[in-house]
Amino acid sequence: xxxxxxxxxxxxxxxxxxxxxxxxxxxxxxxxxxxxxxxxxxxxxxxxxxxxxxxxxxxxxxxxxxxxxxxxxxxxxxxxxxxxxxxxxxxxxxxxxxxxxxxxxxxxxxxxxxxxxxxxxxxxxxxxxxxxxxxxxxxxxxxxxxxxxxxxxxxxxxxxxxxxxxxxxxxxxxxxxxxxxxxxxxxxxxxxxxxxxxxxxxxxxxxxxxxxxxxxxxxxxxxxxxxxxxxxxxxxxxxxxxxxxxxxxxxxxxxxxxxxxxxxxxxxxxxxxxxxxxxxxxxxxxxxxxxxxxxxxxxxxxxxxxxxxxxxxxxxxxxxxxxxxxxxxxxxxxxxxxxxxxxxxxxxxxxxxxxxxxxxxxxxxxxxxxxxxxxxxxxxxxxxxxxxxxxxxxxxxxxxxxxxxxxxxxxxxxxxxxxxxxxxxxxxxxxxxxxxxxxxxxxxxxxxxxxxxx
Amino acid sequence: xxxxxxxxxxxxxxxxxxxxxxxxxxxxxxxxxxxxxxxxxxxxxxxxxxxxxxxxxxxxxxxxxxxxxxxxxxxxxxxxxxxxxxxxxxxxxxxxxxxxxxxxxxxxxxxxxxxxxxxxxxxxxxxxxxxxxxxxxxxxxxxxxxxxxxxxxxxxxxxxxxxxxxxxxxxxxxxxxxxxxxxxxxxxxxxxxxxxxxxxxxxxxxxxxxxxxxxxxxxxxxxxxxxxxxxxxxxxxxxxxxxxxxxxxxxxxxxxxxxxxxxxxxxxxxxxxxxxxxxxxxxxxxxxxxxxxxxxxxxxxxxxxxxxxxxxxxxxxxxxxxxxxxxxxxxxxxxxxxxxxxxxxxxxxxxxxxxxxxxxxxxxxxxxxxxxxxxxxxxxxxxxxxxxxxxxxxxxxxxxxxxxxxxxxxxxxxxxxxxxxxxxxxxxxxxxxxxxxxxxxxxxxxxxxxxxxx
Numbered sequence: 001x002x003x004x005x006x007x008x009x010x011x012x013x014x015x016x017x018x019x020x021x022x023x024x025x026x027x028x029x030x031x032x033x034x035x036x037x038x039x040x041x042x043x044x045x046x047x048x049x050x051x052x053x054x055x056x057x058x059x060x061x062x063x064x065x066x067x068x069x070x071x072x073x074x075x076x077x078x079x080x081x082x083x084x085x086x087x088x089x090x091x092x093x094x095x096x097x098x099x100x101x102x103x104x105x106x107x108x109x110x111x112x113x114x115x116x117x118x119x120x121x122x123x124x125x126x127x128x129x130x131x132x133x134x135x136x137x138x139x140x141x142x143x144x145x146x147x148x149x150x151x152x153x154x155x156x157x158x159x160x161x162x163x164x165x166x167x168x169x170x171x172x173x174x175x176x177x178x179x180x181x182x183x184x185x186x187x188x189x190x191x192x193x194x195x196x197x198x199x200x201x202x203x204x205x206x207x208x209x210x211x212x213x214x215x216x217x218x219x220x221x222x223x224x225x226x227x228x229x230x231x232x233x234x235x236x237x238x239x240x241x242x243x244x245x246x247x248x249x250x251x252x253x254x255x256x257x258x259x260x261x262x263x264x265x266x267x268x269x270x271x272x273x274x275x276x277x278x279x280x281x282x283x284x285x286x287x288x289x290x291x292x293x294x295x296x297x298x299x300x301x302x303x304x305x306x307x308x309x310x311x312x313x314x315x316x317x318x319x320x321x322x323x324x325x326x327x328x329x330x331x332x333x334x335x336x337x338x339x340x341x342x343x344x345x346x347x348x349x350x351x352x353x354x355x356x357x358x359x360x361x362x363x364x365x366x367x368x369x370x371x372x373x374x375x376x377x378x379x380x381x382x383x384x385x386x387x388x389x390x391x392x393x394x395x396x397x398x399x400x401x402x403x404x405x406x407x408x409x410x411x412x413x414x415x416x417x418x419x420x421x422x423x424x425x426x427x428x429x430x431x432x433x434x435x436x437x438x439x440x441x442x443x444x445x446x447x448x449x450x451x452x453x454x
Numbered sequence: 455x456x457x458x459x460x461x462x463x464x465x466x467x468x469x470x471x472x473x474x475x476x477x478x479x480x481x482x483x484x485x486x487x488x489x490x491x492x493x494x495x496x497x498x499x500x501x502x503x504x505x506x507x508x509x510x511x512x513x514x515x516x517x518x519x520x521x522x523x524x525x526x527x528x529x530x531x532x533x534x535x536x537x538x539x540x541x542x543x544x545x546x547x548x549x550x551x552x553x554x555x556x557x558x559x560x561x562x563x564x565x566x567x568x569x570x571x572x573x574x575x576x577x578x579x580x581x582x583x584x585x586x587x588x589x590x591x592x593x594x595x596x597x598x599x600x601x602x603x604x605x606x607x608x609x610x611x612x613x614x615x616x617x618x619x620x621x622x623x624x625x626x627x628x629x630x631x632x633x634x635x636x637x638x639x640x641x642x643x644x645x646x647x648x649x650x651x652x653x654x655x656x657x658x659x660x661x662x663x664x665x666x667x668x669x670x671x672x673x674x675x676x677x678x679x680x681x682x683x684x685x686x687x688x689x690x691x692x693x694x695x696x697x698x699x700x701x702x703x704x705x706x707x708x709x710x711x712x713x714x715x716x717x718x719x720x721x722x723x724x725x726x727x728x729x730x731x732x733x734x735x736x737x738x739x740x741x742x743x744x745x746x747x748x749x750x751x752x753x754x755x756x757x758x759x760x761x762x763x764x765x766x767x768x769x770x771x772x773x774x775x776x777x778x779x780x781x782x783x784x785x786x787x788x789x790x791x792x793x794x795x796x797x798x799x800x801x802x803x804x805x806x807x808x809x810x811x812x813x814x815x816x817x818x819x820x821x822x823x824x825x826x827x828x829x830x831x832x833x834x835x836x837x838x839x840x841x842x843x844x845x846x847x848x849x850x851x852x853x854x855x856x857x858x859x860x861x862x863x864x865x866x867x868x869x870x871x872x873x874x875x876x877x878x879x880x881x882x883x884x885x886x887x888x889x890x891x892x893x894x895x896x897x898x899x900x901x902x903x904x905x906x907x908x
Binding site: 003004005006007008009012013014015016017020021024035036037038040041042043044045046047048049051052063064066067068069071094095096097099109110112113114117119121123124129131133142143151154155156158159162165277280281329330331364365368377378381382385388391392393394395396398399408409412413 | 458462468470474551563568587731785842845
């Protein structure tokens with residue numbers, strides 16, 4: 001067979017042991033907090049039927065789905081001179097499955113499919129990769145992990161409060177300095193109503209959503225293009241102008257502005273209720289009512305969130321919100337839920353950039369026995385077994401290779417201790433323990449070693 | 455939008471929280487033992503280039519690959535009246551990526567691609583799903599997890615010994631009664647040499663491999679079909695006839711039979727060396743030299759293993775062996791390694807059938823506060839926060855729903871304790887703790903509760 005130059009598909013990555021250990025630190029932290037709040041794990045298949053996925057992520061999203069070829073002789077169906085319609089039809093004949101695009105649609109499908117097994121409110125978390133045929137670029141991959149936590153079947157605003165606490169605790173445990181931006185789609189709808197632009201609500205939120213990227217002039221131009229009048233735009237900017245005030249002042253401003261919008265006032269009340277909880281439940285993280293936050297997805301109907309790192313320029317690390325009809329398309333109407341999604345890859349990039357992964361997570365093997373030959377190996381193996389029985393990750397170099405090679409191996413693997421047992425140690429019934437960080441060597445009996453490493 | 459009946463693709467599955475907790479018990483046990491022996495995790499992308507995958511799993515394997523459609527307007531290339539060759543070519547034009555079929559080929563690709571970052575011997579483990587377009591049936595899925603552990607870049611037979619220890623410890627921790635079948639491909643090659651059938655080695659091992667399924671008559675017929683002579687078949691059956699003897703007798707028999715085969719004698723010596731290790735390192739699991747064990751895959755060149763459950767009829771739960779040129783096709787020649795793969799889904803099925811999952815793993819949330827209303831909720835939330843800060847997985851029902859509904863929720867979620875705090879408890883500064891298993895209720899102060907649940 002010809003030699004093949006090894007490579008991975010564009011936008012995908014291998015993860016080395018060092019990267020895996022760091023990634024697992026993030027996943028384990030997230031999982032631990034999810035469980036602490038009573039959320040339980042589920043998993044769904046990597047492939048979903050295209051009927052489940054198509055039309056759920058907008059036209060652009062449909063294009064970004066990875067489609068999987070049917071097995072079998074599908075191409076015998078191919079005919080000549082395909083029109084565009086025929087080509088689309090052909091694709092559906094040769095492909096009926098696609099790779100998961102996010103965890104939200106599969107979750108909605110799961111809830112309806114397993115309705116009889118579920119007790120509501122259903123608190124679930126899900127940590128799995130998703131795939132998007134997006135143009136790869138720095139920080140954007142075609143395969144990446146999402147960590148979703150949702151509760152469905154409860155209107156209680158206590159869920160909003162708990163998700164904020166979850167965000168707070170996760171970033172505190174990861175030692176990432178972050179801030180939460182909070183808004184409410186009912187407030188945005190109230191603003192649209194108040195300026196008589198309810199029919200242009202989507203255009204309004206889409207423009208607003210770009211505030212971070214294109215600035216005030218950009219948003220203004222977008223709004224003009226969408227047909228907003230001068231005075232409508234002026235009103236919208238009066239909202240943006242309170243951007244630097246504190247949450248209380250923003251709420252006061254909104255209460256005056258949205259006095260005639262029932263929906264708007266409800267949104268304000270929801271935000272106030274949520275914020276009030278934190279007067280007796282202090283947060284470490286900053287929580288800001290950000291009236292320019294809109295979130296791209298139109299299924300949100302209440303609270304919306306976004307989390308950003310404060311010390312690194314990076315897209316949002318976490319986002320989500322409340323939805324009132326996610327399961328409707330699968331036949332379960334009017335079930336409200338709320339959920340957020342953590343982007344593990346971006347969190348990794350932030351932590352790597354700030355160099356804040358704890359040092360102690362990198363070492364997985366705690367101690368290595370140097371292999372001096374058959375006799376010494378035979379002496380060491382039962383000791384090695386005892387260390388392992390005592391929960392100590394340990395190994396022996398498999399060959400009696402040159403000491404330098406064995407030491408390099410231990411060094412490269414970040415193993416903090418090696419054990420040397422040669423003729424003289426065997427005679428005396430002791431071991432020599434070498435600290436790989438400071439180079440210190442000391443002799444001890446096995447019981448001392450066990451105590452030191454436990 | 456029309457309502458869609460929710461479903462998943464054929465051969466794939468959702469996992470509920472109860473299933474996930476059990477699956478994670480298996481994965482966590484396996485990972486813990488892998489790490490205990492100094493193996494480190496890696497991950498590779500779900501999609502690999504088809505050039506990496508094709509031709510590695512035989513003709514049948516190529517057919518079972520899930521291929522992913524390229525994005526873009528690939529179908530404009532479609533022409534009329536496709537011949538079979540054109541159809542194959544077209545597939546390669548519209549699809550360049552496939553889903554991972556196993557973890558072995560991606561591992562070989564990884565090793566060669568990251569050669570400069572790796573210190574040998576490289577001890578890695580990898581736990582990820584794989585996909586095969588096989589006909590789904592009981593116990594056979596199109597998406598399933600493999601748990602692979604390999605060491606590459608070491609000829610030492612100590613690696614064989616440690617993999618057997620790993621198998622032993624994993625099944626002991628899982629409480630699965632299992633046995634290891636061990637053989638060596640060099641012995642099988644020695645047999646083929648001895649009976650002058652070296653040119654029919656593959657046919658010989660393929661027939662032998664079916665022994666379990668089709669019995670002695672079946673194997674005989676297969677061998678006749680492959681052109682083996684009466685006397686060759688008689689010699690082969692003399693090997694099978696020692697099936698019920700112990701390891702020592704089998705080795706004695708082989709030493710006599712294979713006296714003229716250098717390769718065969720080397721295989722016997724390897725097996726003896728491995729078995730000798732266990733005279734001073736006792737195993738819990740049964741380890742049997744099984745001369746009918748052949749393993750389907752032809753890249754094995756030394757020790758081969760298979761693990762079966764003793765109390766349930768089920769395919770092998772784990773298998774693997776030594777290979778001498780896995781990375782050759784990617785340009786790295788003559789690097790020996792050895793690895794085994796645990797089938798988590800089959801282990802799950804065995805444990806489920808025997809009902810041996812530990813009870814205590816099912817409960818994830820330890821305690822739930824009943825929600826009696828706004829005032830009580832406000833009183834409970836800081837206590838809930840304290841429990842969580844102390845590492846206790848706990849929750850509060852998000853609404854002040856009917857008590858019966860809240861209790862049903864706790865019951866269905868296997869929550870072992872609920873806390874009741876109403877008017878009278880608030881006045882007295884105490885809590886009522888209800889044991890959901892025996893129904894007992896007792897009053898206590900928060901510090902007592904904390905102690906009881908920690």
